[in-house]
Amino acid sequence: MTPRAVADGLVCDIRVDSRDVEVRLEVAAGETVALLGPNGAGKSTVLGAVAGLVTPTAGGVTVAGRALAGTPPHRRRVALLAQEPLLFPHLSALDNVAFGPRSGGASRRDARAVARTWLDQVGVAELADRRPSQLSGGQAQRVAVARAVAAEPEVLLLDEPMAALDVDVAPAIRQVLRTVLADRTVVIVTHDVLDALLLADRVVVLDGGRIVEQGPTREVLSSPRSAFAARIAGLNLVPGVWDGGAVTHPDAVVTGLAADPAPVAGEDAVAVFSPSAVAVHRDAGSGSPRTSLVALVTDVEPMGDRVRVRTRVGEIPIAADVTPSAVADLDLAPGARVHLAVKAVEVAVHAARRS
Numbered sequence: 001m002t003p004r005a006v007a008d009g010l011v012c013d014i015r016v017d018s019r020d021v022e023v024r025l026e027v028a029a030g031e032t033v034a035l036l037g038p039n040g041a042g043k044s045t046v047l048g049a050v051a052g053l054v055t056p057t058a059g060g061v062t063v064a065g066r067a068l069a070g071t072p073p074h075r076r077r078v079a080l081l082a083q084e085p086l087l088f089p090h091l092s093a094l095d096n097v098a099f100g101p102r103s104g105g106a107s108r109r110d111a112r113a114v115a116r117t118w119l120d121q122v123g124v125a126e127l128a129d130r131r132p133s134q135l136s137g138g139q140a141q142r143v144a145v146a147r148a149v150a151a152e153p154e155v156l157l158l159d160e161p162m163a164a165l166d167v168d169v170a171p172a173i174r175q176v177l178r179t180v181l182a183d184r185t186v187v188i189v190t191h192d193v194l195d196a197l198l199l200a201d202r203v204v205v206l207d208g209g210r211i212v213e214q215g216p217t218r219e220v221l222s223s224p225r226s227a228f229a230a231r232i233a234g235l236n237l238v239p240g241v242w243d244g245g246a247v248t249h250p251d252a253v254v255t256g257l258a259a260d261p262a263p264v265a266g267e268d269a270v271a272v273f274s275p276s277a278v279a280v281h282r283d284a285g286s287g288s289p290r291t292s293l294v295a296l297v298t299d300v301e302p303m304g305d306r307v308r309v310r311t312r313v314g315e316i317p318i319a320a321d322v323t324p325s326a327v328a329d330l331d332l333a334p335g336a337r338v339h340l341a342v343k344a345v346e347v348a349v350h351a352a353r354r355s
């Protein structure tokens with residue numbers, strides 16, 4: 001995907017005095033931006049302003065060069081997918097999805113044909129005749145995704161789309177979104193680092209109604225500069241090529257298990273593991289299938305009852321959480337050379353976002 005110009009995408013340059021929010025968010029056409037931040041940071045306010053549900057005190061929103069001031073929500077060509085699917089209860093899944101194209105002027109027959117295509121695309125073609133009350137949460141959210149894109153919006157807004165779903169259906173919906181979001185102009189609000197990693201080209205972090213950090217997703221998550229990004233990031237990420245058993249990067253080879261959905265051998269992937277899964281030794285270890293990496297300690301930072309040891313393996317930052325006594329026993333300090341061990345079962349390998 002090659003993001004096109006911001007002029008063809010979204011500019012949300014707003015001040016909302018009643019909520020102390022002042023943000024200039026730019027999203028290029030075809031780009032997916034993840035909006036992160038603590039509760040009350042202003043994420044919903046930004047989505048609301050773009051959708052036309054919040055009126056800014058000053059500034060405004062443009063989509064593909066069109067200023068949207070005074071344009072009501074349903075004429076903005078902006079679709080909002082919320083946590084809850086919010087389908088029309090009295091319409092079938094098919095007619096829920098056909099609603100957008102129909103409102104856009106398509107004949108009933110054409111609108112239904114478009115709706116069928118989208119229901120098929122999100123994997124629920126066989127549920128076309130069901131009412132929302134006859135769908136599971138995950139099925140209803142798939143229908144809601146189909147409904148949002150069938151209206152051919154110029155901007156798609158997703159407000160924590162996986163938050164209300166059971167953890168076991170979230171990966172499948174995430175996979176649907178990966179396909180559907182490609183090449184669209186999207187803002188996704190999420191608290192889940194995996195959503196940002198797997199769905200977004202770029203991350204924008206809000207705090208106290210202001211943008212405090214932004215950049216390419218992997219950069220922000222691996223070297224966070226704001227306190228919030230550091231808190232949610234926390235995870236170790238090693239990008240490389242998946243060979244079915246390990247992810248190979250010029251600086252490190254990390255053995256892991258394919259996540260659901262599985263990456264394809266020979267393609268770009270990212271190994272994800274938590275700092276608590278990393279053991280620190282002074283000598284190379286051996287034993288069960290594991291990754292062993294030679295690292296240089298860059299920082300040692302107490303975090304509650306654990307100590308976060310930040311290291312670099314070549315160019316790759318890797319954090320390990322150890323006990324204070326391990327820090328003393330191993331004499332861990334910036335500049336120390338250590339061996340990091342990570343068990344394969346602790347490493348989830350995800351297909352990298354195509355960019």
Ligand SMILES: Nc1ncnc2c1ncn2[C@@H]1O[C@H](COP(=O)(O)OP(=O)(O)OP(=O)(O)O)[C@@H](O)[C@H]1O
Binds near residue numbers: 018041042043
């Ligand atoms: N309807 C409202 N009326 C007045 N102030 C509001 C309203 N909704 C939110 N606020 C305030 O606006 C600020 C930004 O809130 P917003 O809901 O945009 O944050 P958020 O990042 O979406 O938070 P969360 O993650 O909790 O959903 C906060 O100070 C909040 O208290």
